[in-house]
Amino acid sequence: MIVLVLLGLLAFAVGGCACVVWAERGGPRWVRAVATVTLAAGELVRRSEKNRRRRRSLTGTADDGE
Helix, strand or coil: CHHHHHHHHHHHHHHHHHHHHHHHHHCCHHHHHHHHHHHHHHHHHHHHHHHHHHHHHHHCCCCCCC
């Protein structure tokens, strides 16, 4: 069951990336909408990771090689 969920997430990610490329080349409106959502989700993930690293460095946890 978990494998199916992960495969579905992978399919959405690949489809979103394809829509970003297609939208850059002037795709239809729905492709531009999917591309916008994909880029916004990527930005949220980036900000979340940056904030997580910042909080981790502020708390003074030792770097364990991750």
